[in-house]
Amino acid sequence: MxxxxxxxxxxxxxxxxxxxxxxxxxxxxxxxxxxxxxxxxxxxxxxxxxxxxxxxxxxxxxxxxxxxxxxxxxxxxxxxxxxxxxxxxxxxxxxxxxxxxxxxxxxxxxxxxxxxxxxxxxxxxxxxxxxxxxVHPLSQGEIDEHATPEDFVTWIIARPPVEYPPRSYINRQAVTLRVTRGGMPMALGCATTKSQARWCRNYTRNLCARLRNDVLRRVVALLATTPVTEIVQARLSRELGITEREARVAMMTLRAAGVIIDLPGWHSAANKRSVSAAKSLLLDTGLTAQNVGFSAGEIDIPRSRTYFRQLLEQFVVQQLVTQQTWSATSFRLRHFRTRDGATVGVVVELVDGRVVLIDVTTNTQPAIEDFATMERLRQALGDQVIAGVILHTGMHSRRYRDWQYLLPITTLWEHR
The missing domain is CATH 3.40.50.300 (P-loop containing nucleotide triphosphate hydrolases)
Structure with missing residues (x-):
């Protein structure tokens, strides 16, 4: 239903x-x-x-x-x-x-x-x-009313075979609609996309008013304009024209309210040039997109491509964070970036130190060359890297070298 x-x-x-x-x-x-x-x-x-x-x-x-x-x-x-x-x-x-x-x-x-x-x-x-x-916003499996919970991390660490074409596939536009609507229950209950957008804007406005801190509204607005960004208090205070103390208090307040998700930097003994700054993002892509008026129809506009890629990465993080509540596997989420710009969007770290590396792309047909950073980490860390995954908006599903996967983003909730 x-x-x-x-x-x-x-x-x-x-x-x-x-x-x-x-x-x-x-x-x-x-x-x-x-x-x-x-x-x-x-x-x-x-x-x-x-x-x-x-x-x-x-x-x-x-x-x-x-x-x-x-x-x-x-x-x-x-x-x-x-x-x-x-x-x-x-x-x-x-x-x-x-x-x-x-x-x-x-x-x-x-x-x-x-x-x-x-x-x-x-x-x-x-x-x-x-x-x-x-409790987090609704997962995609909950929205689709799956009989059993999705658990991507437990599935991928078993190094499963992949199906081509995948069992379930929705096109790029349909993925974008899921991303921009998010998973807030009341927003999903709105009759129109216009009323949904109004609810999302009112949510952040009312939340900030309830917490009685006008600075929060400006911080939330900045997070909405850059869906996945490394938050440094000095930069936050400079861009918003507030003191570093105000920036620190605002972020602490939003964390306590559960409104933002932090993705700490992941360190490896094999790479001394990794950066420790955390990425911070709002808890729901619907709140992010609707607060800046971004719609699914804008994904191919050149000026919107970077924003959409960040929003897609936020969506992946959001789904994994939600699945942490019931996953059969205990894990933490991190990100990886070196000072010279090599990145992995999401690092899933298990309790025994092994990791799954995940990148996100808006391309419908990514290539084996997109594994370059993951390949270097695999060479340095060996079997500590269980799998490297590139999630994309197409239907291309491939497995390379036993540990590299090109998978549709729908695999996050359609992997049974």
Whole structure:
């Protein structure tokens, strides 16, 4: 079932792959915290889970539950013995966490707690009794309502054979439409592309107003004009006419709100000339594209080609970040650049130090020569490099030398 514009803003709930990960953690942790940017679907997931498990859902944005929590916190956290108690808006009463963790620490309580951490209220990631799940915008597999979650990293490290033509293929224009619409649930529920663009612009405007920092609006606007860029505070302050302290505080605030993704520089002992500066990008390509008015019809305009390539790279990062929540493989995302300009857009680093190298191109028919930087890293690192992948907008699907792959970008979510 796809989104139905006739619902007049009432959007059907799409199955979210994060739900299974939450249930897995609740089987092992007495408390699970949901993190993520505003309006990515945390509350919808939490309420749906409470309904399906017979739990209790309370929203502290509602005055009555808030008054109960404030006046009788002990009774509040004990209201669902043997059941799941879902607390949305834990930032309104963060002191409840002390009572919840107290129950968990001393035992004798057979209930479970799911708390929704809105915009980084401070649920401690180091607390042993709390499991953590980060919710992101919808993945492409969720949008298409796949029965099982996509897991590109687990698939590619198995060095699979590739199909030609690929099992599922959509043309370059259709890929671009996916990129520019993004994955924010409410934006996807809009009836027209015009209303979707309006929602995206209002989202960043309202977010910055809620965080009460006018500098944030300008920082978000800069990130939208350069979708994947290395952020240096001195440069940020210079380009926006703000102090370095204002730049630092703005970036910290956006990180806490989950609105930006950081891609640190990847270092290798085999290459001393790598650069450590992180790339920073907004959490959703729809927000990026709509905030600058970029549309799918502009991809072949010469002045837009660089922007589209960056937007496509952001899209790939966004999909991989989203898949981290449920992937069977633990991994971190990095990027690689040397001082002389050699780059790899995304470095997927496994816990054992092995890596998958990924580049993104807007070309529909990339060539073996495009692996030049990856080839040099492979020669230096040997089997530490599991695979080198170039994702493109065509249907060309090839495997070279056992570890090099030319794959359509659709393989990110169509690889079963």
């Amino acid at each position: 796809m989104y139905d514009p006739s619902t007049l803003g009432i959007m059907p709930i799409k199955p979210r792959f994060a739900t299974q990960e939450i249930q897995n953690l609740l089987a092992h942790f007495p408390v699970v915290a949901l993190h993520g940017a505003p309006q990515v679907g945390k509350s919808v997931i939490a309420r749906d889970l409470a309904d399906r498990t017979g739990g209790i859902f309370v929203d502290l944005d509602d005055p009555d539950p808030y008054a109960f929590a404030y006046q009788e916190p002990v009774a509040f956290v004990r209201q669902a013995p043997g059941k799941l108690l879902v607390i949305d808006g834990i930032h309104y009463a963060p002191e409840l966490l002390d009572h919840i963790c107290g129950l968990a620490e001393f035992g004798g309580w057979d209930g479970r707690f799911l708390v929704v951490d809105s915009a980084g209220c401070g649920v401690d990631h180091d607390t042993a009794d709390i499991g953590h799940v980060t």
